[in-house]
Amino acid sequence: MSNKGGDTTAKVESLFKTFMKEERLRCTRERLSVLREIYRSNTHLDADELFVRLREKGVAISRATVYHTLDLLFRYNLVTKIDLGHKHTHYEKSWGVANHLHIICLKCGKVSEATSSELGGMMEKLCREHGYSLGSFSLQLFGECIDKEACARQVKEKCKENA
Numbered sequence: 001m002s003n004k005g006g007d008t009t010a011k012v013e014s015l016f017k018t019f020m021k022e023e024r025l026r027c028t029r030e031r032l033s034v035l036r037e038i039y040r041s042n043t044h045l046d047a048d049e050l051f052v053r054l055r056e057k058g059v060a061i062s063r064a065t066v067y068h069t070l071d072l073l074f075r076y077n078l079v080t081k082i083d084l085g086h087k088h089t090h091y092e093k094s095w096g097v098a099n100h101l102h103i104i105c106l107k108c109g110k111v112s113e114a115t116s117s118e119l120g121g122m123m124e125k126l127c128r129e130h131g132y133s134l135g136s137f138s139l140q141l142f143g144e145c146i147d148k149e150a151c152a153r154q155v156k157e158k159c160k161e162n163a
Helices: 004-022 029-040 047-056 063-075 118-130 146-160
Strands: 078-082 091-093 099-106 111-114 136-144
Touching: 004 029, 004 091, 029 047, 029 063, 029 091, 047 063, 063 078, 078 136, 091 146
Parallel strands: 099 136
Antiparallel strands: 078 091, 099 111
């Protein structure tokens, strides 16, 4: 039986350690904890969510370390920064993940991920036309759910959670 998620996390961890060593930066347990939490998660996380999750797991980490580590992971192309229509940045794993876009409902906040070979081809063409080669892309589409009843239920649920 394959342990793909664990294999990916181990590979990304190795890459991160290599990048850190090349830049003569310390690769601390706290920094590795941030990386592992993102790669074990199947959701989009913001820095505060990461901070709280790690503290709940007993990791002695500061918010500053979380933010600094996220900046490093982004610089090394190990995470992607995404705007989900909130007032803060979310992060998701990017190494070993297919390029995709996010479709976000402006009313209920539902986020769906979608892939498109046609879109990827179009992005590659645009990059070539402007003298670039495509590495990866992050694209967000904002709209409203077609299923208005499900959307309204989602809004009510969120209101209950925040009350």
